[in-house]
Amino acid sequence: MAGLEDRRKFYIDGAWVDPAAPDDLEVIDPSTEEGFAVISLGGQQDTDRAVAAARAAFPAWSATPPAKRLAHVERLLEIYQRRNDDVARAMTCEMGAPTSMSRADQAGAGSSHIATFIDAFRDFKFIRPLGPHAPTAMTAWEPIGVVALITPWNWPMNQVTLKVVAAVLAGNTVVLKPSEIAPLSSMVFAEMMAEAGFPKGVFNLVNGDGAGVGTQLSTHKDVDMVSFTGSTRAGIAITKAAADSMKKVVLELGGKGANLIFADADDKAVERGAKHCFYNTGQSCNAPTRMLVERPLYEAAIERARAVAENTRVGSAHDEGRHIGPVVSKQQWDKIQDLIQTGIDEGARLVAGGPGLPEGVNRGYFVRPTVFADVSNDMTIAQQEIFGPVLSIIPFDTEDEAIAIANDTPYGLTNYVQTADGARRNRLARQLQSGMVEMNGTSRGRGSPFGGVKASGRAREGGVWGLEEFMDSKQISGWDPDA
Known part of the structure; x- marks a missing residue:
């Protein structure tokens, strides 16, 4: 595969690492039908390594004060805006969004979502009173744990930012599997996460296909939640695969508007x-x-x-x-x-x-x-x-x-x-x-959640609802409001 951009590495535990075993895949430019890059498809060892890194990072990251988590995301937004054209170029090559549209809309969706989450998070209350009728009853919102994020090729940065940013702000650690058809923009995003200074293991990226890494993440005993965007057929398969481990599954699927x-x-x-x-x-x-x-x-x-x-x-x-x-x-x-x-x-x-x-x-x-x-x-x-x-x-x-x-x-x-x-x-x-x-x-x-009903899944992505999607609520009685 001489002459192709080499993007075979995965981002795991704060470093770009080689796959455990090579499994090369050409990334095709749909405008020319020619390959322009090569990635590697991950295997079980790669998935296990990424999940282990996320699991190890979770205790410290979930205990990090919200203001510090927010500061990382604010830094991410600055980097993203600076590298907007890099993201756009990747999407033009990998999934065929025209150059002008890719810069303004495809890449622009990412910075827009990051900014919206920043605004929503600043006012987010992690502990809230149930109501005046129950003065010692509280609802606490807490991170779920290790979250697997499986994203599609049609709006790469739209979906990556809706999932990654909400998940890490909420205090989770993540493993991202972008579409193997359009993975390059997500690898640029991984570079941004590294530059933004997120601690090792908070964000990990493993390339792979649905049958491989997608299934491995959906069935993994140490993954607490799967957030998936894609076809209804694949969403059904992920739900079935995740059932044995009782993990939370959130699906944003197709439509026929x-x-x-x-x-x-x-x-x-x-x-x-x-x-x-x-x-x-x-x-x-x-x-x-x-x-x-x-x-x-x-x-x-x-x-x-x-x-x-x-x-x-x-x-x-x-x-x-x-x-x-x-x-x-x-x-x-x-x-x-x-x-x-x-x-x-x-x-x-x-x-x-x-x-x-x-x-x-x-x-x-x-x-x-x-x-x-x-x-x-x-x-x-x-x-x-x-x-x-x-x-x-x-x-x-x-x-x-x-x-x-x-x-x-x-x-x-x-x-x-x-x-x-x-x-x-x-x-x-x-x-x-x-x-x-x-x-x-x-x-x-702005900040309105995106999601459907019926075979379109029931995800709610974006704004306050998008943050809550990546948390569990805990109901507490006997809280001392004066303490």
């Missing part, structure tokens, strides 16, 4: 929804991939979505500009192509895009921005998470019908509502079965 657009929605609602679907080349669990449109607006919405798809430029992730890059791998490309073809075969009307590479492209895992109309909610493309730039448009006639269609899915991550009727918005927000509802293009507030 519905975007309910009523006839009184603003003029940009359809365009906004289609662009959001194609954003990050459709590789977001909260993408609004089902566009439900009230019948009077239906045909106009189809034409607007078609225009968005046809005007969405597809190009190399290494180019500057507002375009979408490739999907992450040949495996993902093949899956998306199969689902597009399934949509055609099941009778959906292909409005834009379709199978194959975009015009003028002969290499790279690029997908044509695709729009289907006349989709019924029982079709495969309306039920399965495609994880590519594919939009399904479904008509509805009544509010109740829209709710029924939106909720008719195994998933429940994010739903979207577009209407000028405030009372209707409020009704829908309560009736839609999802962990999040975003309306009229208004983003969730």
